[in-house]
Amino acid sequence: MSETPKIRLRGLRKAFGEKQVLDGVDLEVRARHSMVLLGGSGSGKSVTVKCILGLIPPDEGVIEIDGQDVAKLSRRDRAALLDRTGMLFQNGALFDSLPVWENVCFKLLAQRRITRRAARDRAAEVLAQVGLAASVGDLSPAELSGGMQKRVALARAIAAQPDIIFFDEPTTGLDPIMGAVIDGLIVDCVERLGATAFSITHDMASARRIGDDAAMIHKGRIVWTGSAEALGHTGHPMVDQFANGSREGPIQMELRR
Amino acid sequence: MTRALDLLALIGRGAFATLATAGQVAIFALVGLSHLLRPPFHARQFWRHFAEIAYFSLPVVALTALFTGMVLALQSHTGFSRFGAETALPSLVVLSITRELGPVLAGLMVAGRIGAAMAAEIGTMRVTDQIDALTTLSTDPMRYLVVPRLLAGTLALPPLVLVADILGVLGGFLIATLQLGFVPQGYLDATWDVLETMDVVSGLVKAAVFGFLIALMGCWCGYTSRGGAQGVGQATTRAVVAASILILAFDYVLTAAFFKQ
Numbered sequence: 057m058s059e060t061p062k063i064r065l066r067g068l069r070k071a072f073g074e075k076q077v078l079d080g081v082d083l084e085v086r087a088r089h090s091m092v093l094l095g096g097s098g099s100g101k102s103v104t105v106k107c108i109l110g111l112i113p114p115d116e117g118v119i120e121i122d123g124q125d126v127a128k129l130s131r132r133d134r135a136a137l138l139d140r141t142g143m144l145f146q147n148g149a150l151f152d153s154l155p156v157w158e159n160v161c162f163k164l165l166a167q168r169r170i171t172r173r174a175a176r177d178r179a180a181e182v183l184a185q186v187g188l189a190a191s192v193g194d195l196s197p198a199e200l201s202g203g204m205q206k207r208v209a210l211a212r213a214i215a216a217q218p219d220i221i222f223f224d225e226p227t228t229g230l231d232p233i234m235g236a237v238i239d240g241l242i243v244d245c246v247e248r249l250g251a252t253a254f255s256i257t258h259d260m261a262s263a264r265r266i267g268d269d270a271a272m273i274h275k276g277r278i279v280w281t282g283s284a285e286a287l288g289h290t291g292h293p294m295v296d297q298f299a300n301g302s303r304e305g306p307i308q309m310e311l312r313r
Numbered sequence: 314m315t316r317a318l319d320l321l322a323l324i325g326r327g328a329f330a331t332l333a334t335a336g337q338v339a340i341f342a343l344v345g346l347s348h349l350l351r352p353p354f355h356a357r358q359f360w361r362h363f364a365e366i367a368y369f370s371l372p373v374v375a376l377t378a379l380f381t382g383m384v385l386a387l388q389s390h391t392g393f394s395r396f397g398a399e400t401a402l403p404s405l406v407v408l409s410i411t412r413e414l415g416p417v418l419a420g421l422m423v424a425g426r427i428g429a430a431m432a433a434e435i436g437t438m439r440v441t442d443q444i445d446a447l448t449t450l451s452t453d454p455m456r457y458l459v460v461p462r463l464l465a466g467t468l469a470l471p472p473l474v475l476v477a478d479i480l481g482v483l484g485g486f487l488i489a490t491l492q493l494g495f496v497p498q499g500y501l502d503a504t505w506d507v508l509e510t511m512d513v514v515s516g517l518v519k520a521a522v523f524g525f526l527i528a529l530m531g532c533w534c535g536y537t538s539r540g541g542a543q544g545v546g547q548a549t550t551r552a553v554v555a556a557s558i559l560i561l562a563f564d565y566v567l568t569a570a571f572f573k574q
């Protein structure tokens with residue numbers, strides 16, 4: 057008997073006005089595996105993640121986590137579910153008004169699971185895990201470089217030891233070396249926590265580095281799922297065109313003149 | 314005929330849109346107020362905003378009140394002297410300041426300073442995903458961002474207005490005694506004789522209401538902002554304009570309620 061998927065999406069649909077962003081998304085994410093969702097800009101990647109996290113209500117469809125339909129959970133159970141997740145936002149989304157150490161331990165402090173003194177120590181520990189010195193904890197997010205902000209955001213995502221972590225374009229805006237560093241940290245952190253990872257990206261190198269499984273979304277539908285290693289030579293014309301960055305193929309850019 | 318109907322439709326659409334927005338703001342305020350009664354409370358956030366409003370707005374409010382009191386004394390004396398009613402000056406100054414000018418001017422100053430800052434901060438958080446980040450960190454954005462600001466606005470403005478009242482009256486006193494030839498003790502006696510507790514209390518109640526409205530519009534406009542830097546800029550402008558208009562409208566309503574003949 058196969059293991060229950062950590063996350064299962066069935067017939068997920070979401071429209072914004074006239075635009076149908078998700079048009080029946082079906083996807084399964086295996087527990088303790090890293091799934092990478094690929095797709096072009098505006099294909100529905102971020103909306104899929106926001107629906108799973110409850111930031112946007114879907115119009116139709118079912119979202120199951122550990123076999124439980126999220127929509128049928130009580131408010132308390134849904135909050136408990138959210139407690140077990142972490143999220144790294146595309147631009148970091150660090151809180152400007154707080155120093156780095158408070159950003160890192162925000163969830164633990166907000167839930168009063170830790171004192172402020174202990175939070176400083178915990179922040180130093182987690183910052184070390186993402187390759188940052190404890191002294192960074194006293195800086196404000198505005199004083200950090202893009203790469204450091206991503207590392208702090210990663211530290212914040214893992215500080216409460218979640219068992220599902222979402223990564224939204226983790227390498228966007230970083231140079232290739234820093235991108236590889238962040239990918240390495242993501243792989244390390246996910247392995248150390250034994251967590252399930254769900255990443256969205258259009259960076260092929262990053263997808264191959266951090267993913268076990270991959271799926272491609274196009275015009276709001278999953279058009280392919282398979283191994284992340286196979287990206288670039290899947291035999292699926294749409295995926296191979298996207299992975300190889302080719303202008304010729306079934307995906308045509310919609311240009312506005 | 315068609316043009317007239319188009320115009321009517323335009324006015325109708327505008328009226329419905331305004332009503333819809335008013336309803337949304339009212340629901341937003343009620344949700345915020347309902348969270349005031351249930352934990353968790355973010356005391357650190359509350360004190361941060363309370364200090365920002367009550368302490369850091371003090372210079373601008375104090376200077377506004379002082380100069381307003383001085384101008385009021387000067388202008389009133391010019392008018393009263395035409396009718397030989399100069400002795401009414403202390404009464405006019407103290408009643409105008411405590412009942413109206415203290416709360417309204419302090420409210421408008423704080424709306425410009427704090428309402429804009431709240432809208433800009435929350436709006437920036439909205440467009441940079443920080444509000445979504447709060448949710449993913451198991452923190453209700455309404456509780457963390459809105460409730461402390463609403464409470465801080467409501468509680469911080471009354472002490473600020475009390476200071477404005479004192480400085481406004483002091484401004485009038487300085488001009489009256491140093492420039493217009495009033496006897497200091499006589500001016501103070503006339504001020505105390507006319508002043509009633511209700512005059513000060515009504516001003517402080519107005520201040521609390523204005524503080525709530527400033528914070529409400531700052532939070533609402535920031536929370537609903539969209540579209541990057543331009544959206545945040547528009548939210549900031551809307552917050553100040555809406556708060557200023559609401560202050561003036563509620564000033565009338567509260568004045569009518571307190572001093573109904």
